[in-house]
Amino acid sequence: MKFKLWLIGSLFLTTSLMAQQKKVEFVEYDLDNGMHVILHQDQSTPVVAVTLMYHVGSKNENVGRTGFAHFFEHLMFEGTQNIPRHEYDKYVERAGGTLNANTSQDRTFYYELLPSNQLEMGLWLESERLLHAKVDQVGIETQREVVKEEKRQRVDNQPYGTFMENIFKRVYSKHPYRWVPIGSMEDLDAAQEEDYVNFYRTFYVPHNVTLSIAGDIDIEQSKIWIDNYFGTIPNGDKLNVYRDKEFLDLAHFAKKYNKEVGAIAQSKNFVGDWNNLSTEDFIKKYFKNISSKPHPIPRPDVKEGLLNKEIKDTIYDNIQLPAIIMAYKTPELNHKDHYAVEMLAMLLSQGNSSRFNKSIVEKQRLAMMAVAFPFPLEDEGIALSFALANVGVDLKDLQEALDKEIEIVQQNLISDEELQKLKNQIESDFISSNSTMAGIAEQLAQYYIYYQGNTNLINTEIQKYLSVTKEDIKRVANKYFANNNRVILYYLPKENN
């Protein structure tokens, strides 16, 4: 009897699923310079999130300059041609807003959260950053130390803080994912002003950034302002000349553009124009035919495939409790198996009834915490398991228990009820995820960038999860959660060494 009631209940859940969702409406378009714009209007609170997602992260770094994308993000707060050092953030605060940024393997994300009447301020600030961010040696040296402190605080001085670094360098052998966004102290020390110039020129260009705005905005007015501030930013060779005109002195500029202006660089008229014309007018006059065609953006093209062997290692750290950290190699974000992998991880560790928690933490009492979380990336990613042993528990026993849970999923289909539970959890998460303007703006940009322009996934992605079958989950458990496709790290207290 109970069972039947439950069946009816689950039917009800499934059929009512889509009825509850509110569609996230948005408009999107490209500017002439190639920059992509996404606008979402929500008038419930007078706030606006102005966000820029640059499609550049630590995977675009060169060997010997690891950590540079993140270091660069810090430098982008130093000021611009029109905004002196230490003033950028003050504009935002005086406007009653807040700002910050973060850098991952794949993208760098800047945002301003503002009262809605300050939208134009946000656009001005971000356009300044894209057009002509300005960094001097003092800024570079200061932020270099700040970033190193960030690394000490978040990684080196944190118990287990080095685990990402230790995992990634073992999972990947060729792909730039083999280092983490924070990079190494050595490379941070090595970065030069010239790296800054090259990085800016290569990646901070209109066709490599998505402007995503969500909040209490007037769409038409927003478009006008966006045209004013971003539409006027050149691209390609013209952008390079624009920036060089503003940052180089005359002698260096003349040398660099010897072919175009070398002959007249000493002339009185030229010097007068150099000093008096706006950059725009200067380019119009002396670089009439300069191209605005976007330059191609270099991206790593490395596929390593699955691991084909188990990699085991022990790390000694300043910790009290031993821990096991495992990483299975998984496909890239935009791969059909991604959704099944996510659901497998949910099965293992979302909620108290999840398998890791129920079995390993509660029943067997082997761990204080045992979680599985996918770490999908634009290129091939990983799925992590992290288990913190209870006092006195041998890591071998803990590993056996973790392996056992994976084995069960590999050998048996999950129950209908469990599948339904996962779908209900997905539905709830999906609806909750669009609760803030900042969150929506980021989601929209992310879908656009990672899914080849499929911004509307914000409304439809749930279908991809809901179409995952029990068989899919079993299949990905066998395919990716295999022993010969993983890195296992034992973290042990230093004194045991």
Add this chain to the structure above:
Amino acid sequence: MKLRILYTLLICFLTISVSAQVDRSKAPKPQPNPEIKIQKPDVFKLDNGLTVIVVENHKLPKVSFQMYVDHQPLKEGDKAGLSDLFGELLGSGTTNMSKDEFDQKIDFMGANFYPNASGFFASSLTKHTDKLLNLLSDVILHPAFPEDEFERIREQTLSGLATSSSDPNSMSNNVSNVVNYGKEHPYGEVVTEETVNAITLEDIKQHYGSYFKPNISYLVVVGDITSDKAKSYANKYFGSWIKGEVKNQTYLEVKRGTNNQVYFVDKPGAVQSVINITQTVDLKPGHEDEIKLRIYNQILGGGSFSARLMSNLREDKAYTYGCYSRIYSDEIIGEFYAGGSFRNEVTDSAITQILYEINRIYNEPVKASELDLVKKSMTGAFARSLENPQTIARFALNTIRYNLPDDYYTNYLKRLEAVTIDDLLAVGKKYLNPNQLNIIVVGNAEIVDKLKPFDTDQTISYKDAFGNEAIKLKAVPDGVTTKSIITDFIYKSLLVNNQAELDAKLKKIGFIQTTTVANIEQMGAKITAITYKTKPNKSASIVRMTQGEGGKGQIVQKEWFNGTKGRSFVMMQGSKAFSDEEIKEKQNQIFPLDQMSYFTDEDLTVELLGIDEIDGVEYYKIKIQRNGKDDFTYEYYNTKTGLLEITEKFTFDEEGNSHSVKIKITAYQTYGKGKNTMQLPAKTIMETGGPIMELETKSVVIKKKSKLKVFDGYF
């Protein structure tokens, strides 16, 4: 009509022309300020006293329920951690449903449920509301507190303690709580293995029975639900919760230290120092000064890059990734904090700069531009916070809990605007004191010497990860034992070289009378203390105080013991006979030194802790404790001379408050005549926390016998 079209055209034209040439060199002007609307939540009480706060918000099909049982902070003492364990266990099933079943139901709805010491926070999609409430009601009304879950959670808590002992921020927090509030205050209690092991399931059940009452609780409902519906739900699911009286708690007064004190916690291998500069602040939530102190803090070290600490220590000096300050208000007692994580090499420079900024804002008016920026930024933050409907609920909860005026939040921005530069100077002086700071550093031992200058009396206190005094002692050399140290001291005091000589000498000496005087300048008084000792275990003492020139003076204290009984008298408290316990203690004494009984009195535990270095001198540190008592004493014997130079006595009163007395013997002298000689303290300094008292030995009489009847109380 025509005019209007023209006007519209003009606007379009203007806009387009602006579009063509935007002036990048200037920041754009804002549009008119949007209206800030603060939604008014619905608040009502059920018959059982449960207060329900409802904030309707239909943006997403979601509802959240928070239960907040608002009992006062509890002193948990040797069961510290009880509330936390209770909170975890609250989610461990009900009498109707096992934990497994409960977890399964929550997860099946895709709901969230987080139990805590004061109730829970839970949320689900609107369509599951009824089912969710059914479970939540069961949690509050029929919790099961199963034994096996209790043991599991205890085990987890112990594992958690182990991890926190290597996390520099937890370490810093523990120490901060202990030194700011004292271990006897609920806020200063530290959860340790011992306290967690002392908690029983019965304690948990009792906690539930004593404190979980609807009449002190709030149910906060936020989301896609109407007020009416919420009301009927509240009645249906929590209406049968039975109200009851909840005991009022009393708290010890928390006092700040008298000067700046440095505390160091060793974290081996640390590459950064976690610095925490803190003191208590007597600021109640909703007090009119609170908003001023928030601005004060925002300028000093609030969250922005332009705050002084951030701009000085990060953006200018690059000492850190982040440096912040906070001022917390609290119904009992609040707290000030400033600090962050800094690489080892700049630890001392960072403290210097943080203290500089703390003093600068305390002593000098802030710039008008700083105040203006912070007001604007706080106004914006306030407006932005309204995006989250939980903010409205929090406003309502605070308004009721702290008895704030109804317009407290609607007038918030007006009050913010009204704060002046002088207000900030005034509240700084009123609530903070830059000379009574606790400076806590968790870091690598290599930097510890650089911290001395920041401590007013240049002595660093060492703490462990849980805020206990860290015993950082050196091991004693082979062959040195408690026995050897004490015996050596006894020989030195009696000026003999071996047991035979000691036995011979003790046949000749049978009575000692010592007269000690101290001048207390503040009171213009002189204290004279005479102590008497005779074989086998009799003792007496009398303390007189004279003010000005007057005669023998007033007796402030006296006591006597004749071997079988005795009495003590203290001025203002009167006289009382020794208890059986005290008599037994006195009987166990052996003439002529306390140390003579260290190995014969079975009720004493005498333990050699190791070698401690104080002001460059090495001492054997010995702990003496009477079995079954909290009180204990440390004695420090100079490793070179063998003499006792420092005694620290720790006593605990009935409330469990600790008091300490430190006695330093700064000079010894040989007293007596002929063969009746002894080496005894000549000068002593006593520190009790109040004024320091210097005592001088005026005379010592050493004889075989005395006819005095002082041991029977005839002085």
